[in-house]
Amino acid sequence: MFFHVQRMLNEITPDEPDPAAANALQEVLGGQFGEMRTMFQYLFQSFNFRGPTAKPFRDLLYGVGTEEIGHVELIASTIAQLVDGSPRYQGKKTDPIDQPGAGGATPLDLALDHSNIHHYLVGAQGALPVDAQGDPWTGKYVYDSGNLPLNLLYNLMLESTGRLQKCRLYEMTDNKTARSTLSYLIVRDQAHENAYAKALEALGVKWNKLLPIPKTNAERFPEVAKLVEQGLQSKQYTFSLDQLNEAGKVFQGASPSNDGTTLSTEQAPEGVPFPGIAVERPEEFGPGLDPELLALVQATAEMEIAEAGQPIWGPANGNGSGDGKGVLGKIKDAITP
Template structure:
């Protein structure tokens, strides 16, 4: 059973629209090593887990898989933010992000930048595809039923995803893109450490292998700020009832930096979620006045009904 908190796991920093950057980020969402795969792979491994004696490992998979749901939300919302604006205004004084401003063709960016499907199919929103438009596939998910093999596969998945995000970071100076990608670079390292520690408890000696790629990302300013907070060594249980036993594994020296210890917490605080404005040029303008009036009337009727006494009495 899952509960949703209406907060984003990390802040989406505002900057200019950048459809090309949005398309690069699609790989981190719906690519073979993207967040949709990590979410599904870890959750299915936890759902299919066998042997109650291994509960700490099941809880570890479940906790990281639950965090990956929030990563899918973060990337999807970031992509929508990066595509939200036409034409690009380039920060010029007095030029607002108004569709068709100064006679411009509202969706002209769709023909020259990024992924045309963001505009043609998705109304300036994210899609479950990779950066060249291939649909996400459930065949990406690995769930062998062998704990050691699954943990090795998960570590490979986090390492490859982290490698790709380091490359995406270097593709654009857009602040919106970099803030999200930097956060995910650090969290991927945290998950590298978590799976490596789990494998340590099963007999693996990592030596000097980690992290993969061989950088903590400290030369990226946004990453360095998160490393100062120790975020690469912190994992979350997302356990509302505090029954997770993942903390029995996630303790002791960090596999990628033995000078620091792994820590666990229930969940990050998160940041407020803002719902994007409608885009009339996409013919998806949101609620029209009639629907708004109906919605308000329905809400008022439901509130009035809730205040009425129960005419039928209490149920036995």
């Protein structure tokens, strides 16, 4: 089973909206070598794993695959931030829908020639499960041969190629929002390269003679250099609450990157505060909850929450402590301007 912690893996640096950069990032989200592919590939290799004696290798795959879920979340949130509010629509919720935005601009005219129009037509200024060309992500990308050395070798190639693409994307934009996420993923891709390289070494495979990792020299990017100094490229997370994960039996010793660091495992990254939910976009007909919808939420919650003995509008717990608002009270506060 999996748990979701409402913290982001890495801080997304604020900057101006940039729909073109958002579309470029779609490649590392839904492209052939993107994070949706790595997420599903490693998890399916974990689900289908055979051989109890090789459990440390399965646990390593599970840890990397689970982290990739967070990478998908991070990139999707970054894309949404790059698209959100573009062009600078500065109207009010009470304005007519077709009222011009700042400077007399048509609210969504930028969608026609500066980005992927589906970010606006289909996604309402959010990420999509497609690549930079707009082609849908497909499960045909996922590779699972059932053979451990083959899977590990393929995974190493996948991480190397994905890292190479992210370095190229870094050079395509100076947008701080895009670069903050790309830099983090470049370093974590190196950590995953180390994970699969070390696993291959444990199996006696001379991977560095067969498949040299591309020398991207990504450390010349200042954001990347800062993360490398923290040793982020030499940590692997288990995401194991029961401490039964055995990936540390594989991910240990000197780093295959030959950078003088030692590999180590941790339960999970500390993360940064979750940025919150995006504001309503009336020009996208995405207003959030109106009073009628709130009434429906209330009716449903009263049936479900009451059965669990939780307060609907009253005190937060039975002894009268808390904020006194209950579940729906907090929902109402959250959506009331």
